[in-house]
Amino acid sequence: MQLSITTTVNKISKARSAPEASTSLFRQSIRQLRKNKLAVAGFVFILFMFLICFIGPLFSPYADGKINPAQMHQPPSAEHWLGTDLLGRDVLTRLLQAGRISLTVGLASMALSMTIGTLLGITSGYYRGFIDQLIMRIADLLFTIPSLPLLFIMGALMSEWKVPTDYRLYIVMIMLSLIGWPGVARLVRSQMLTLREREYMLAADVLGLRDRRKLFGHLLPNVFPLLIVIGTLSTGGAILSESVLSFFGLGVMPPTPTWGNMIDAANNVIDFEKRPWLWIPPGLAIFLTVIAINIFGDGLRDILDPKQNTSR
């Protein structure tokens, strides 16, 4: 996953040696995106997922998540469209509520890792020297440790230290962004190394601009297209990682539902064999959402990658 993002994005950065203007590019991009049916479908699905997850539970009579022993393990019916779980809670309602959490975790940890990665990447690419060495060696250090075991260790530590369930959600976001930023920082830095040598940066020097202005006013807008693509693709990755963690009971804990900890039902042989309504819906939700995000991200990448466009 990580590797494929890195290589595709490298392609972009190579192809986009001369970035075009952003607003006109933005308009052009939307026009081109419309032509890419698959990407539009992906985008529509993501939008749909967001809408039903955030609005759907408002219309559900079971949104309070009350335990109802009389309704335990009911198969799907007119009353409970996706059946009920072992505590008699409506699976559909919980699925949507879980979607809220999973999508939020995905987006928030993406935003956080993008922010950290961009800031550090810009700083190290622009200033180079000691600060660059320091940041990049820390990034390398995080790269050397496979991310899944690292997440497991951190998850286990959380359980060991008895972090309250409410906080675990936020800590999971921070954990995921801690894993995610080095990739972003590397890409932004490599872009920065070429951008800083551009003649218009010399022209900015000649105008006597402050460093802050040069970094955020002149250099940042040039890496925006790149950031949009990595951001989209890494959201899918973050949703997956959160699901994996929660599936193993190391991420967000019940009763807070997430797609990951709902699939946990499949760990139980009886549930796995006899009650597929417990684990198929969250599985499908993860699968479809992440696929939709990746297809959309690929579509974006194609648009921002002029070389691929001409070859088609």
Added chain:
Amino acid sequence: MNSLIEINHLSTHFQTGDGTIKAVDDISFRIREGETVCIVGESGCGKSITAMSIMGLIEGPHGKIAGGQIRFGDKDLLKISKEEMRRIRGNEISMIFQEPMSSLNPVITIGKQIMEPLMLHQQMTKKQAYARAIELIELVGIPRAEQIANSYPHQLSGGMLQRIMIAIAISCGPKLLIADEPTTALDVTIQAQVLETLRKSKEQSNMSIMLITHDLGVVAEMADYVIVMYAGKIVEEGDVVELFERPKHPYTQGLLKSKPIIGQRKDQLYSIPGQVPNPLELTESCYFHDRCENCMTICQTRQPRLMKMDNGQRVACWLYDEEAQHE
């Protein structure tokens, strides 16, 4: 006229693996208020490095200003702090470059790029700066200013972009504008327009221009005073009319001979024989001696000094030095 900037014995060196390159070697000149000084010379003779040295943009670790003084007002630009220099750049001294296409940030609108120095150096509000930007676009002779302000660099032609660069450079009313081959990348008709824009904006604000070029046509059109550089040294300088009519240094004579003259047919234009010397292999001699038609023994062993002639011209050549006659 008072002198605006005085460059005294400026030397800028670059360290390379093979040794030190003296890109600018002990040059002195001054620019008076409202004067246009042209610096002429072949590629690699140190014209641009002189400009970068004045702007304080010679960056380590390889480049270093080895000595000298740049007096601007009551300050020495080589001694003041980075922060002070930053405040002078774009405000009192500004600069335009050869390649207008790549000198503007492709993802920022033209208007915003003009507004930037105004808001930074003149403490204007966004509104004031926008109004001034529109005025400036009109001043450099581009119609539909509002529309241009909202467009991006790739939507404009090279000539328009160069005029936008001039607009940005003159936005804060600088005392000195350094133009580093501003017309080299443009075609001839556009060149004339850009030069006209430069001349007009100069007249309006009484700023001085330091024009770097290798185009003698541009020199004839723009300059009050001409400095000819060769291999990091000034070989001749003087008033433009004097210098064009009575060039003293064999190099200047060669340069002027190699220029086509309208109305005269020639099968082949004159070209100065030989190559610019390798800056690493310069010895104690006149740097031009191996290409010079009038080379004497002394030219190969001693460097000529820059001497004042009777008509105010200065030339560094043994042909005119009495000392050479004694030996």
